[in-house]
Amino acid sequence: MATTRRDRPAQRLSRMLLLAVIYAWCLVPFGWLISTSLKQGTQALQSADMFQGPFGFGNYVEVLAEGFAYNLRNSLIVAASTTVLCIAIGVLAGYALARLNVRRKMLILTGVLAVSLFPPVSLVPPLYSLWRELGLLDTYPGLYLPYTAFELPLVIFLLTTFFASIPVEIEEAALVDGATRFQAFHRVVLPLATPGIFAASIITFVGAWNEFLLASTFAPRSLAAQTVPVAIASLSGDVQFEPPIGTITAACVIVTVPMVFVALVFQKRIISGLTSGGLKG
Template sequence: MSRSVPRTGVRRYVNVVNLGGLLIAGCATLPLVWMASASLKGPGEISATPPTLLPKDVTLGNYETAFTRNGIGHYFLNSVVVACLSTVLILSLAFFAGYALARMPLRGRGPVMTALLVLSVFPPIALLVPLFLMERQAGLLNSYPGLVVPYVALNLPFAIWIMRNYLSGIPGELEEAAVVDGAGPLRTALTVILPLARPGLFTAGVFSFTATWSEFLLALTFNGSDDRRTVSVGIALFTSQYQVPYGVIFAGAMVATVPIAVLVLIFRRSVVSGMTTGAVKG
């Protein structure tokens, strides 16, 4: 009897935790379900009272309008180019910077890590005016580099933080064996450490891609031209002076959400592994 009581308590605790997890997942999923449902409704059903969770008459007219009249496909392509270029540059720089902070005998490593953490939470709006003046002076407005450069600068500190913490958990004996075999620092980093750092790279990549994909303020300020407008800004400008096409906006939002959802589903295990290692390593 004395052993069954603790087991019963543990089971109740696990059940409560599972129930709480299901409630949280349901609350987080409900807005996405509502958005997907509304994107398949006509204008009359979207504004109906009481509202309906599932569409009675499914229509793809909102998606057709978003692609043919509002140019969501062009905005989507612009976001893909900007987010992919930014993510590749961020990961390339973050890997080598994180490797140096994790392995090289550098002085002031603690202050550098503190500075990276502070910079990772620095509000971009505080840099909006000076960045705009610098980009106008350099002729980068309404161009892909005009967004890629500030995105890399703003998201690189957090990526370096993740990579440094993850690389610190890789055993140093592997590098010592590579040095004995005659490999230099660069070859060791690329052939020995880089394959083992994939979970950390996936974690930093998902966070960087998500941040650059969904960023709005800098994209609205620096790329006002319709040719270089990203998907987040394009959806915000779907509204007109006399009406708000909610169905078309929901359809555009679903199109913009798909890449992030697919990315997280594909790399979910690597992301969890990378975040767990980064949480326990100093």
């Protein structure tokens, strides 16, 4: 017992040191990003020291003056539309595959997952030609429709496993009490599946928010639909051939902070939604 008691402080210290290393590994790059975004003039290019100024908010003012607020609006609309479509379709498809007597459901689920493995770059040329003929270039539907096609397989898989983990006896009890299949789904199963739906929504939103390949192809120039990843890649400095490190990092901070805030606020629900689907009953 004495040996165990002596080991406890050492174990706690080693755990604290390990956590400190992990936190430093994760937070120092983000701290450097914020520090660089606040550096004025050419200081961001001349020095990599996080604490060497002068500091100010000039880069943020310059980014917003170039219309970055419109890009944020576009990303929010496209990501939200993609999330709503994916969840609306994914909830119904996931429930059907998990609960209803669907023939060859494993083959269907395998086919759905196989779609997510298809490289998007191979679809860009035909989609671009089709979108040009339909007039969908530089429009919101031209972005959130393909986003939905690529994000939906993962949503269906996550929700199928989550619905399958909900005890079927709860739904059967509602049916015995006189509820219809839709009423049992809407009033009993759907509220229990909220953590999984929430986790799938966050994953879908972040994936659509960060997508670059399709956005740079279908809405590369117009502020009417250009999203933030394309806008950041398009930023230019005041001097030719000079990388605009200050404005790029400022734009990255503006884009990253909301995602970090959402992850911190809803981390318990996200973890619950991702882990509960793996527990049967």
